[in-house]
Amino acid sequence: MSKTISGFSKLSKSKKIDWIVNTYFSNTEEAKRVLKQYWSSNEKLQQLHDEFIENTITNYYLPLGVAPNFLINNTLYTIPMAIEESSVVAAASKAAKFWLDRGGFKATVISTTKIGQVHFMYHGDFNTLQRFFKQVKPKLIEDAKPITKNMEARGGGIIDIELRDKTSDIKGYYQLHSSFETLDAMGANFINSCLEQFAETFKNEALAFDGFSENEQDIQIVMSILSNYVPNCLVRAEVSCKVEELKEDDLISGEDFAIKFVQAVNIAEIEPYRAVTHNKGIMNGIDAVVLATGNDFRAVEAGVHAYASRHGTYSSLSHAKIEDGIFTFWMEIPLALGTVGGLTGLHPLVKLALELLHKPSAKELMQIVAVAGLAQNFAALRSLTTTGIQQGHMKMHLMNILNQFDASDNEKILLTDHFKTNVVTHSAVVEALNKLRNGA
Numbered sequence: 314m315s316k317t318i319s320g321f322s323k324l325s326k327s328k329k330i331d332w333i334v335n336t337y338f339s340n341t342e343e344a345k346r347v348l349k350q351y352w353s354s355n356e357k358l359q360q361l362h363d364e365f366i367e368n369t370i371t372n373y374y375l376p377l378g379v380a381p382n383f384l385i386n387n388t389l390y391t392i393p394m395a396i397e398e399s400s401v402v403a404a405a406s407k408a409a410k411f412w413l414d415r416g417g418f419k420a421t422v423i424s425t426t427k428i429g430q431v432h433f434m435y436h437g438d439f440n441t442l443q444r445f446f447k448q449v450k451p452k453l454i455e456d457a458k459p460i461t462k463n464m465e466a467r468g469g470g471i472i473d474i475e476l477r478d479k480t481s482d483i484k485g486y487y488q489l490h491s492s493f494e495t496l497d498a499m500g501a502n503f504i505n506s507c508l509e510q511f512a513e514t515f516k517n518e519a520l521a522f523d524g525f526s527e528n529e530q531d532i533q534i535v536m537s538i539l540s541n542y543v544p545n546c547l548v549r550a551e552v553s554c555k556v557e558e559l560k561e562d563d564l565i566s567g568e569d570f571a572i573k574f575v576q577a578v579n580i581a582e583i584e585p586y587r588a589v590t591h592n593k594g595i596m597n598g599i600d601a602v603v604l605a606t607g608n609d610f611r612a613v614e615a616g617v618h619a620y621a622s623r624h625g626t627y628s629s630l631s632h633a634k635i636e637d638g639i640f641t642f643w644m645e646i647p648l649a650l651g652t653v654g655g656l657t658g659l660h661p662l663v664k665l666a667l668e669l670l671h672k673p674s675a676k677e678l679m680q681i682v683a684v685a686g687l688a689q690n691f692a693a694l695r696s697l698t699t700t701g702i703q704q705g706h707m708k709m710h711l712m713n714i715l716n717q718f719d720a721s722d723n724e725k726i727l728l729t730d731h732f733k734t735n736v737v738t739h740s741a742v743v744e745a746l747n748k749l750r751n752g753a
């Protein structure tokens with residue numbers, strides 16, 4: 314059967330599935346069964362999911378877990394996390410509990426400005442372009458009023474539009490570099506609509522501007538789009554305590570732990586190979602909450618990693634120090650998040666997740682998400698610098714290995730108990746399971 318098809322999106326869902334299973338699978342009935350077992354029996358809910366994207370054939374499930382005991386700015390939160398990695402929620406919960414007993418997390422929103430750009434080409438005199446921009450700027454803002462009216466009524470809107478000369482990078486290249494305040498909305502649609510309006514007004518007004526010679530009027534718009542780089546939409550999360558208060562068990566003293574911890578962070582600050590993994594651990598926490606709250610984790614990922622490279626080398630997002638006997642661990646990251654619009658009013662689980670978080674504003678959600686990232690980073694560094702990561706990791710992974718071998722509930726109980734005092738490795742689990750099954 315041909316692997317190309319035209320008009321696929323116009324087929325019904327069942328015809329799409331027929332084509333896929335007949336084209337790509339030898340056991341067509343089994344493939345259909347797997348796809349259909351994830352359909353919701355609630356038809357309305359299924360239709361909602363079908364209509365999120367094009368060509369939906371089924372739903373892709375991720376576990377939604379919760380990490381309780383997060384004390385953030387003196388408010389307690391149970392944080393929802395959508396993630397498949399076994400140890401992430403457990404690690405977050407552990408870090409939350411650790412800091413609950415030491416004053417909790419402090420978080421502050423530093424700034425909330427978002428950026429969008431109209432990229433255009435112009436090959437005339439720069440001074441004339443500047444004069445034109447100065448004249449047209451109020452009209453750019455005026456023509457966008459139908460889009461900005463509601464946002465302005467709530468206190469947001471366009472902050473500024475600047476003309477930027479980029480001709481030293483690309484001949485004839487300029488930007489309308491625009492900044493926005495989008496309040497509780499992530500604001501992508503708002504910003505993009507404003508930018509497209511700016512572009513249209515800018516181009517049309519250029520034709521009527523008598524300062525331009527005939528060929529100068531030709532402003533070519535290349536594209537109008539928001540930037541997911543938001544270094545001025547920044548949040549800070551922090552924990553601190555006396556060094557001796559860091560001691561939790563007899564494995565290591567508070568002081569030795571603090572020193573090793575700061576060393577681990579310093580390594581991530583200067584060594585990109587380590588920084589990427591260090592920041593990946595932070596993103597374990599961030600992405601899980603971003604996803605659970607219906608936000609755009611690709612946008613967050615892209616923006617955060619660009620920020621981690623802002624000094625020219627990829628570096629750690631978090632920092633740590635010991636000063637006057639006080640251990641401080643903190644992070645500043647850019648997060649463009651929304652708690653209204655998009656999926657937030659649409660996806661029942663997202664609505665539930667936001668309610669669980671006391672229906673936060675976008676600023677509050679920025680703080681919660683940043684704290685989840687810092688907590689995750691703390692948990693990872695704590696394991697790495699003391700027991701090593703595998704102990705906790707493999708303990709959490711045990712259930713995955715047991716499920717791989719179709720362990721029964723009873724086998725799971727017995728082997729979970731067995732591995733409380735034995736090291737979990739893939740082969741040790743297989744061996745123990747075989748022994749149990751052979752009655753040994």
Ligand code: MEV
Binds near residue numbers: 590697
């Ligand atoms: C694993 O998902 C994340 C860690 O590798 C993070 C780190 O190394 O800091 C444990």
